[in-house]
Amino acid sequence: MKYFIFSVFFCCQLLDITAGSEKRGLVHRLEEYKCGDFDTLSGIVWWYDYRNDISYFLNHDDCSTSLDYNTTIGYVPMVWGAQDNPHIQSDSTYCLGFNEPNHPNQANLTSEAAAAGWRELEAAANGIKLVSPSASECGGPSCIDSTKGWFDGFFSECANCTIDFIATHTYMCDAEKVMSILEDLYTTYNKTVWLTEFACGKIEHPELMLIFMKQILPLLEAADYVYRYSWYKGRIPYSNNGTAYVTPAASLLEPNGTNLTTLGEFYTTYQYGDTVNFGDISIPVVYPSGVINETAAQQNVTEGTTKAEVEAIFDVYDYNPTVWWKVLHSIRSRFNDMPWQVGAFYMTVPKIDAKVRIKAIFKIFWCINLSHILDDNLA
Incomplete structure (x- = not known):
């Protein structure tokens, strides 16, 4: 891993x-x-x-x-x-x-x-x-x-x-x-x-x-x-x-x-006033059968992606979202099905960084460019 x-x-x-x-x-x-x-x-x-x-x-x-x-x-x-x-x-x-x-x-x-x-x-x-x-x-x-x-x-x-x-x-x-x-x-x-x-x-x-x-x-x-x-x-x-x-x-x-x-x-x-530090978090790379192929894994394209994460993104896209918060909400609703480090990523990074990751996952798996999802509704 x-x-x-x-x-x-x-x-x-x-x-x-x-x-x-x-x-x-x-x-x-x-x-x-x-x-x-x-x-x-x-x-x-x-x-x-x-x-x-x-x-x-x-x-x-x-x-x-x-x-x-x-x-x-x-x-x-x-x-x-x-x-x-x-x-x-x-x-x-x-x-x-x-x-x-x-x-x-x-x-x-x-x-x-x-x-x-x-x-x-x-x-x-x-x-x-x-x-x-x-x-x-x-x-x-x-x-x-x-x-x-x-x-x-x-x-x-x-x-x-x-x-x-x-x-x-x-x-x-x-x-x-x-x-x-x-x-x-x-x-x-x-x-x-x-x-x-x-x-x-x-x-x-x-x-x-x-x-x-x-x-x-x-x-x-x-x-x-x-x-x-x-x-x-x-x-x-x-x-x-x-x-x-x-x-x-x-x-x-x-x-x-x-x-x-x-x-x-x-x-x-x-x-x-205390300094609060989340520290370094290691996200495990998971290659579930039938979701992430070996070629993608070898190329490190899907570094850190989990099956539950991919499914959460796909399910809400299939519902035809037009705003980013629906995608992020779907991911958050499945945190218990993911390694906690993946949830930590979405909880702690700026939403713009989460959006970059989601776009990359879409491009890898479905060859879809997500520019049509409204950026100004990222909330």
């Missing part, structure tokens, strides 16, 4: 910020908790578990000694869905609103129903700062509305409500796209953002999850329109692999242990 090397070096400049993050949090539920987790997660400043009070967590904690979760690491309650006379932990500074209200399998609220429920929440808050419901994209037709469509209705129905921040979730693997979405929410609704769930959805390669995290943390820390963010999640058991949208590759803690994963080490120790 042959290899070629490409190097990717990414860094952020220090802007007089040397203290630990004031934004960084995580989702950590009792169902996945192990004794000592919060000692291990020392770089986290806040957390939540989808409940409106920490008492459930404390009352069901089987550890012989319990960390004072509420003061050492700031606990933030959530009122998960609309309720009459909701209870909120009284000593809280913040409270998170309804969870993914535009998703049928989550809070499942129209904007009108959410506005009615919000007035109940507002009355119970008694001065606690309120973070909006976390409307989020769901990637299918089953959602009540799109993220912004739902928020438009909610803010219209709740024009006189107290809503201090806006929240959303995202599982996109494109850090720049995520930041664009967050900035758009801030610009549209004039409220700083809590990103209360995020990870790289469906990715099974821990190496690619780490690359995504290295790309997005500096952006989240630098953005003045992002108030707080929360990784999903503290621990993801191996039993979830293959059944959950977020795989154990996103786990900050060992799925079946008590130590931090490599991902967790980066998440808990990264400080804004």
Whole structure:
């Protein structure tokens, strides 16, 4: 097997910020908790578990000694869905609103129903700062509305409500796209953002999850329109692999242990201004039978190409794309079928370099010149 090397070096400049993050949090539920987790997660400043009070967590904690979760690491309650006379932990500074209200399998609220429920929440808050419901994209037709469509209705129905921040979730693997979405929410609704769930959805390669995290943390820390963010999640058991949208590759803690994963080490120790280096990545050359012929291999024309990569490109071209993002999206959707180094290439190089590679693959296999795909739609 042959290899070629490409190097990717990414860094952020220090802007007089040397203290630990004031934004960084995580989702950590009792169902996945192990004794000592919060000692291990020392770089986290806040957390939540989808409940409106920490008492459930404390009352069901089987550890012989319990960390004072509420003061050492700031606990933030959530009122998960609309309720009459909701209870909120009284000593809280913040409270998170309804969870993914535009998703049928989550809070499942129209904007009108959410506005009615919000007035109940507002009355119970008694001065606690309120973070909006976390409307989020769901990637299918089953959602009540799109993220912004739902928020438009909610803010219209709740024009006189107290809503201090806006929240959303995202599982996109494109850090720049995520930041664009967050900035758009801030610009549209004039409220700083809590990103209360995020990870790289469906990715099974821990190496690619780490690359995504290295790309997005500096952006989240630098953005003045992002108030707080929360990784999903503290621990993801191996039993979830293959059944959950977020795989154990996103786990900050060992799925079946008590130590931090490599991902967790980066998440808990990264400080804004640290140099982030992706290092040298070797892409294995794979010559699958019937896809890449021996002549091409001998000529090194298809260096680093894999069968899944070729199929992803061909499938979307067969769908007659007119914009580049469709090609790149098809490739990203098959990262789990490729060596992680190939996914790393597409995640880290400038999109113009990815385009050069895609054009070369088309020319080699199908003798097609891709000049008709619109360059100005590469996004």
